[in-house]
Amino acid sequence: MSQRSYRGMSAEERLAERRERLVSAAYTLYADLGFPETTIEKLCTLARISNRAFYECFSGRNELLQAVHDRCVQETVLAVLKSMEQAPETPTGRVEVGIAAYISFVTEDRRRAKILHLEVRRAGDYLTRSRQHSVAVFTQIIETNIFDLPEATKANQHLLALGVIGAMQELLTEWVLADDPPDVDHLIDTAIHIFHRSFAT
The missing domain is CATH 1.10.10.60 (Homeodomain-like)
Known part of the structure; x- marks a missing residue:
């Protein structure tokens, strides 16, 4: 029927x-x-x-926030990967473009930036797994594109990539919370500088 x-x-x-x-x-x-x-x-x-x-x-507000967070992550991943497809065919070029695309896309809409980098933390333990998954996705994007980087240090590249992601998260949290937010271009330049310093010999 x-x-x-x-x-x-x-x-x-x-x-x-x-x-x-x-x-x-x-x-x-x-x-x-x-x-x-x-x-x-x-x-x-x-x-x-x-x-x-x-x-x-x-089931409640937490599950709804998880749905919003997961969609924000999916949209951001697509934006980053699309930009990286058009990046220079060098490991450094791809990662630089990916970093710029991530920060640019997240800050296009302050709501997206706040949900991804502030409100999801305020939800407590419920969204810990979703946060970890999103961090793992972006960390893997960096790892995939620096494994053959000539000047890469022999240190643990996974931990270095994780550190770069953590630095970008804190830069964006500052952008969300600051009364006088730093210019987005400055955020991008700083994140790229951190990337180069992290993987330089």
């Missing part, structure tokens, strides 16, 4: 549409108000759904 439709939408389509509205609402509220201050009621009001419908989509 086929499921009854409402306004031309199946039950699955309605659920997906409500989830999308909640993700969009969370993207704004978690960034503007902050994760701790954003209640389910506020999310439902902005998404124009009932509290009951919320729990048909997500």
